[in-house]
């Protein structure tokens with residue numbers, strides 16, 4: 001076998017062409033990436049939020065966003081116009097003297113805005129679509145860590161699935177409009193994960209990305225961003241906030257909402273913490289610590305556990321109005337409870353929100369709405385129990401109260 005006489009020359013020619021091409025490409029790329037604005041334009045134009053073309057530029061972008069974030073807070077600190085009045089003391093009176101945050105009853109005027117929700121929006125990523133022809137009855141917002149791809153997949157296949165949610169619907173019943181959306185932040189140090197997330201988001205259209213670093217201490221920002229999007233672009237009648245390690249009994253939720261809709265306009269329910277559970281942890285070594293700068297009082301107002309709590313739209317709107325006056329602190333569920341307390345909304349304690357995944361039996365799912373600590377492998381069998389419950393447990397009727 002011989003390559004013939006022309007081989008070295010041809011190789012050389014190929015090599016030169018390749019070199020020339022590489023140099024040209026490299027020059028183009030560097031010219032292009034020299035200007036941050038160009039890249040931002042390009043990112044915005046191509047709607048590719050997470051495709052990192054150049055690490056340096058990306059870091060610069062992140063820094064700019066960080067500054068925008070800080071600017072949002074500073075701007076608002078200077079702003080004096082926005083004012084809000086709320087009756088305070090109402091909830092404390094009704095809830096007894098559980099909260100030491102007793103303020104004199106009467107009207108309190110909020111004047112100094114300290115936080116702007118707009119800084120959480122990510123202008124570079126597509127948002128899931130939400131509005132439809134008819135009103136959305138229930139929006140389920142699921143906080144999820146970017147790496148939890150398997151959990152999201154399992155949820156989409158079980159309780160988050162359209163068919164599963166409607167499985168208790170009787171023939172002839174009107175189907176309810178409902179939706180599950182996952183909340184995620186930024187993971188700037190992991191471009192390959194971001195690439196996968198982009199694909200996952202495109203395929204499922206159920207992921208909302210916000211402009212904050214995805215971390216446990218930023219959970220409050222994650223939930224606030226989800227709530228803001230829900231209010232502005234979704235307008236559900238009810239919103240349920242949960243985590244991706246929970247099981248949600250969607251058929252029961254929809255049945256309860258359709259047949260036993262909470263009559264109160266300001267509805268806030270979940271597994272409510274009281275007593276010693278409301279003490280603020282000050283030890284900086286704890287995952288849940290909160291400094292005095294972040295939350296002055298040594299105790300929280302009663303609040304529903306973050307495993308799952310439901311808010312009616314009027315309650316959601318009032319709570320969000322209060323955000324700009326109460327700087328977010330890292331314990332998300334306690335922060336929402338604090339806001340609710342400020343606007344006089346009392347959480348309803350419900351046994352239907354279980355903090356533990358025991359050996360719940362089929363008939364328990366005529367009552368349970370949320371179960372925490374559910375391993376992925378238990379999701380399908382639990383979903384089957386939910387499907388079976390109305391057929392197997394004829395003796396026990398679904399009772400119509402939320403507690």
Ligand SMILES: *[C@@H]1O[C@H](CO)[C@@H](O)[C@H](O)[C@H]1NC(C)=O
Pocket residue numbers: 066069211212213214215217218
């Ligand atoms: C939270 O997100 C903001 C905005 O991206 C960032 O500046 C901050 O460092 C994050 N905090 C934590 C604790 O991750």
